[in-house]
Amino acid sequence: MRAAVFAVMALVGLNTASDALADGDATRGAQYYRACVACHALEPGLHLSGPSLGNVFERKTGTAEGFVRYSPGLKAAGFSWNAAALDGWLKEPAAMIPDTYMVFQGIDDPQARADLNAFLEIAGKPGGGEKAVADGLIPAEYLRAGAPEPISDASPEIRIAAIRHCGDSYFIKTEDGQETPYWEKNIRLKIDSVETGPPEGVAVILGAGMAGDRFSVVFSSLADLESLVEEKC
Ligand code: HEC
Known part of the structure; x- marks a missing residue:
């Protein structure tokens, strides 16, 4: 999160243009978009810590289908994401929606915001993520960004047959018959309930x-x- 903020500051530092009314440049905007990838995917419906930005352009605030973690303020705001709204948001999200959950410092340089806006006007429209990749604006990885690789077809060595906790350890038996002990503090138990997660009844x-x-x-x-x-011990 912090890295993303620094990244945008560094990028903005490279841009000395000061003409607020200049048209945005989508190629430069795609570079600024790097600061968004930590929290947003472009594939519609794929939500990370922030909602998907696929089809965000002209979408009503707080309405990405399936995203349930919007702040009350963004959900109630009731406007649509056009160039003017995005410009205000990217300048300082918390000035627009005081209770927003988007932890982002904002971009002071109006030219940088115009550039990012020009990029979002392409990438945030239906089919826009693919178009931005096809046009060479962003690498294909940005479509899914930080989403984990799907693990629905996990191999037996990583599929868990049984897991027991005893003392300060987990003893994990995988479907290839191996049982391995792990210090409990080295194991994170996680839930992935969307399509990137394991099938029902299976742990990986x-x-x-x-x-x-x-x-x-x-x-x-x-x-x-x-x-x-x-x-069980
Ligand atoms: C640290 C994570 C994080 C970063 C970095 C981040 N965002 Fe967000 N973004 C969020 C979260 C969380 C929300 C939901 C905010 C809320 O509900 O108040 C959000 C919401 C949004 C929305 C509103 C979406 C909607 O459906 O109404 C837009 C537009 C947006 N972000 C654009 C961007 C852009 C462009 C960047 C890069 C310059 C960026 N964000 C960087 C986490 C982030």
């Missing part, structure tokens, strides 16, 4: 982070977590 263990001894165990629901983890 994945390496996490730089250190080789950290893992995530991913369940498809809270009910699966409760039924698959057992306290």
Whole structure:
């Protein structure tokens, strides 16, 4: 999150244009868009910590289908995302919607905002993400951004057959028959309830982070977590 803010500050620093009325340049705007990728995907319906920006252009505030974490203020705002609204938002989100959950410092340079707007006017329209990729504005990875790789067809070595907790450890048995002990503090239990997650009734263990001894165990629901983890020595 912090990195994204610094990234935008650094990028804005490169731009010395001061003509507020100049037209935006989508190619430059695509560079500024790097600051948004940590929290937003462009694939419609794919929500990260922020809602998908696919089809955001001319969409009503706070209405991305399936995104349930909007601030009350953004949900109630009732305007549509056009160039003028986006310009105000990108300048300082909290000035527009005081209770917003979008933690973003804002972009002071009007030219940089115009450029980002020109990019969003392409990428935020139906089919726009693909168009932006086809036109070479952004890499294809930006469509799904930070969304995890789907794990629906996990191999037996990472599919969990049984998981028990004993003392300060988890003993995790995978479907290839191996049982491995892990220090409990190196295991994160996570739920991925959308299509990137495991199938119902299946938990999957994945390496996490730089250190080789950290893992995530991913369940498809809270009910699966409760039924698959057992306290037993
Ligand atoms: C740290 C994460 C984060 C970053 C970085 C971020 N956003 Fe957001 N964004 C959010 C969250 C969370 C919301 C929902 C805010 C709310 O409900 O108040 C949001 C909401 C939005 C909305 C309103 C969407 C809607 O459906 O009404 C737009 C537009 C938007 N962001 C654009 C951007 C752009 C463009 C950038 C890059 C310059 C950016 N955001 C950077 C997290 C982020």
